[in-house]
Amino acid sequence: MTAAVALRQRVDGALPHRLRRSAAQTDEGHMIRTADLLGWLADRARAHRFTVDRIAFDELDGWSFAPGTGNLVHHTGRFFSVEGLSVTLGEGTVPSWEQPIIRQPENGILGILVKEFDGVLHFLLQAKMEPGNPNQLQLSPTVQATRSNYTGVHRGAEVPYLEHFTGPGRGRVHIDVLQSEHGSWFYRKSNRNMLVEATGEVVPRADFCWLTLGQIGELLRLDNVVNMDCRTVIACLPIAAGEPGALHSDAELQSWFTVERSRWDPTIECKPLAAVAGWERDAYCIRRPDGRYFRLVAVSVEASSREVSSWSQPLIEPTGTGVTAFLVRDIGGVPHLLVQAKAEAGLLDKVELAPTVQCNPANSAHLPAAERPPFLDLVLAAPPERIRYEARHSEEGGRFLNAESRYLLVDVTGDEVALQPPAGFQWATAGQLGGLAGHGHYLNVQARTLLSCLHAGAARLP
């Protein structure tokens, strides 16, 4: 005799509704009023000593340039390393180049724990300091752990709440998908983006706070409060409401993307950091003589709230502030976003969908207008009434120093951008992008940040 097996519904039809209900609750949550959140964050920042100092590479503890290759590595061989990359795209204003790049083959976990209070889903976020954050402390997922973190190489305290995401006793998994990170700075990096619903009681520890999705949305309107790891998980939420249609069917959109991905046949070769052409190293940084793109620097960190109390590490420091924007246009009564099929050297599968504009304007300021990124001037010149959303967000503060970008949604008209945009661009709805975010290899991390603002209600489409 075999006991009857209870089947599960393949798709949790109630989840989108529950997420939208959480997004609609903006003023207060089970634990804190939205108006009090900045005070709570300031309090958390005061509770922890945290100083970050730039140091020379030879002052790094545990890190050194490997003999021969010159790669910047940790003595354990874990965490990450900085190596070299040679790239030949064959087209564009910079058809080939060499650069340092971070290699971190392990897939970490970016996991948010959710639980219902008073019938509304709340997200357990952590006030977490990272050395590269411009304001040090931001809200991060419940768990933000490299495999080194949770397999013990870090030699620090255990990762709180990790048991909800791994092992037999974990909660109900709503999302668990590998998503890429910055293709310009990471070599084929991806992390597990997870949303797990707790099945039992969860006691919020110090530095942790239960927030509704709407509260997170309110915070996403502010500069540098919700960190990248949090944003990318929220981008993966299956929250999309129905749309009456789209300019292109899902199949047509996927076909366009397939053509774009197939169009590129880049030559990407790893090489020793010491052999990278066009970059120079002094005691404190590795940079290009023209100062463009980014610098590799080293910092020391003194903190009390992190897994270990002090450490030093390399960071990538982009030069200048980025501009990352989707153009938004009404098409047939449905808002559409102009996506870009963007080749990035570090992406595993060459091309992912990016915002319309994703660049650092300083890097192209010396170029004639025709060679600057398409639509950049349109975004920079947008009058206030056209700017549907703007906030500054920074990228992962554990790897990037002051990597800030202006994230924008900018309204345009049919006279400015036609239904048939230039090659490499295409119109898609938020629902279409949300569907693709349920799988890896489609949306790059910058596109996911802007999508998270829509999911959490920080920005609304017309």
Next chain:
Amino acid sequence: MTAAVALRQRVDGALPHRLRRSAAQTDEGHMIRTADLLGWLADRARAHRFTVDRIAFDELDGWSFAPGTGNLVHHTGRFFSVEGLSVTLGEGTVPSWEQPIIRQPENGILGILVKEFDGVLHFLLQAKMEPGNPNQLQLSPTVQATRSNYTGVHRGAEVPYLEHFTGPGRGRVHIDVLQSEHGSWFYRKSNRNMLVEATGEVVPRADFCWLTLGQIGELLRLDNVVNMDCRTVIACLPIAAGEPGALHSDAELQSWFTVERSRWDPTIECKPLAAVAGWERDAYCIRRPDGRYFRLVAVSVEASSREVSSWSQPLIEPTGTGVTAFLVRDIGGVPHLLVQAKAEAGLLDKVELAPTVQCNPANSAHLPAAERPPFLDLVLAAPPERIRYEARHSEEGGRFLNAESRYLLVDVTGDEVALQPPAGFQWATAGQLGGLAGHGHYLNVQARTLLSCLHAGAARLP
């Protein structure tokens, strides 16, 4: 004034129904009765001279071992090359090895054109000869073209019907997705799998035939009639009927897969073919001294029906016949297939979902039972009444010589395989696998062959 824009439905809700109606029509199509198909194929085979002879490498025309690397390359630098790979998986019965591997970075098109006749969708297939096919002529997609084919490097005739798949006048695209090919023999190869519905008249040329999906299903019950390129496209059809549920929700299944993919951190390095350890080369082949896995050989081809009338090329010739099987089990009234998360050295993202058993038994015959592939003995010992489906199919005859495998679906009971299978295996429904086949990086090509048999009705689940 802007003209009103007609939006499209994001998902074509009628397509699954139309595909199922085509699958249900098994006896005859618009153009030919199913009973007459083998006669038509034999007639096509007679119409074309086609001889394949094994030759020495130095008799290859246009191909040679490159000085220094020893890589086997075409003088144009196009088509493909045979290079070396060094693999360290770190676990399994063979934790590290070196091997020759085919590199072909371009994404070709595997495209089937469909059109309704008498209210039923028909698929335009081609009777096509490939040198590696054990029986030379099989049914292939309407278009089976490398980029070299259609950008003219081949210097042959134009590819018929290509205009339906590319360019502004193409038909209605139902499917266009990049799918992997054999990870043991190809280095990061993928092709566009396309299904396009013709918008106007289409005249079937000689060697082409309109078939219902049900007719293709009948042919899939036979050995070596429907080629791999055709099978993988059919696997991507959005045909799944609703299921009342599954042992695991889609999110849980994806999470299991994410864990499996993250678990592997293989070291894969390209190296010169001349430097590959453990293989030996003579005038006619490159092989291992123990004869296992495969040989690299060269053939000359004389044909009249292909784009060019004669050529020579290298082929990979696996040793022995493969066994590729899904175990099938009823769980809670719904049939489930036992999928394997299989690491293959040539896959772009390390791991894809494979059938329960995918191996060449000869390669493990020398091993103790505990080290042989899990479930292989169960498949080999299955009594006839347990074998739900069996046919021999061969892999891409343009690259592989006599690469035949027994493809099976084998019924098992709960006493034989539990709800919680061994690590690396999981139960999934056909509908779940069909959903994943709509995206790349999920199902390997062998799993797609078996899925195509279900989609076309060659095999039916209980």
